[in-house]
Amino acid sequence: MRRYFVGGNWKCNNTIAQTQSLINTVINKLVFDVNKVEVAVAPIFLHVPWVQANIQKNVQVALQNSSLTKVGAYTGEISVEQVKDLAIPWVILGHSERRQYYGETNEIVGKKTRIALDYQLSVMACVGEKLAEREAGQTTQVIQAQLDAIKKELTTALWSKVVVAYEPVWAIGTGRTATPEQAQEVHAFIRGWLKSQIGTQAEQATRIIYGGSVTEKNAADLIKQPDLDGFLVGGAALKPGFADIVAAANDAR
Numbered sequence: 433m434r435r436y437f438v439g440g441n442w443k444c445n446n447t448i449a450q451t452q453s454l455i456n457t458v459i460n461k462l463v464f465d466v467n468k469v470e471v472a473v474a475p476i477f478l479h480v481p482w483v484q485a486n487i488q489k490n491v492q493v494a495l496q497n498s499s500l501t502k503v504g505a506y507t508g509e510i511s512v513e514q515v516k517d518l519a520i521p522w523v524i525l526g527h528s529e530r531r532q533y534y535g536e537t538n539e540i541v542g543k544k545t546r547i548a549l550d551y552q553l554s555v556m557a558c559v560g561e562k563l564a565e566r567e568a569g570q571t572t573q574v575i576q577a578q579l580d581a582i583k584k585e586l587t588t589a590l591w592s593k594v595v596v597a598y599e600p601v602w603a604i605g606t607g608r609t610a611t612p613e614q615a616q617e618v619h620a621f622i623r624g625w626l627k628s629q630i631g632t633q634a635e636q637a638t639r640i641i642y643g644g645s646v647t648e649k650n651a652a653d654l655i656k657q658p659d660l661d662g663f664l665v666g667g668a669a670l671k672p673g674f675a676d677i678v679a680a681a682n683d684a685r
């Protein structure tokens with residue numbers, strides 16, 4: 433049985449005071465069974481040391497990005513060696529906002545994923561189609577190309593440290609959540625891809641989480657889908673409702 437996974441992607445939000453308040457009033461009050469649900473939150477880089485020092489032990493810390501380059505003369509970057517050095521277990525890679533605003537191609541996302549895994553980080557690898565692609569009937573084709581670029585870089589064994597996040601771009605921050613059926617359809621496709629391209633072990637063990645306007649109102653319905661193993665939550669992860677989203681996963685089975 434796959435353990436559910438709930439990630440909170442805080443994006444480029446919060447002053448340090450706001451992050452402290454979110455940790456103290458929401459995150460440190462979360463109650464869930466770690467045998468059933470894994471929870472990780474991703475603050476901005478600058479807030480990470482404070483968060484690590486003050487977060488409850490059942491919630492892990494994630495980064496929102498890591499570098500394609502290693503330690504050295506790369507002004508403005510944060511390398512995986514440095515992430516590892518601070519014992520940060522998770523990194524989100526290939527988020528659509530990175531792809532859209534910072535030029536991250538499928539190839540770059542594949543390479544970043546391998547570099548992070550080489551340093552024993554676990555990766556939430558994001559994939560998802562744009563609205564025009566969905567309307568043109570290209571959803572699975574787009575996702576397959578995104579997954580293929582990751583596969584190209586990884587050995588089979590490394591997949592055990594990857595969570596795939598399906599995040600339709602048209603659902604991110606729009607309030608337009610995929611229906612449970614729409615999400616399940618793509619999750620099943622991804623699971624089929626894992627089986628045919630990576631193997632039965634990866635098919636059965638890899639968590640496929642959904643992201644895109646997840647809230648406390650829709651989480652319980654989404655989590656009922658057989659191939660949906662949790663969530664990557666943006667806007668709602670900054671609010672008290674995040675506790676209800678974690679609870680929806682905790683109570684799902």
Ligand code: PGA
Binds near residue numbers: 665666
């Ligand atoms: P959202 O963001 O929940 O605000 O739609 C999800 C994400 O971008 O990971």
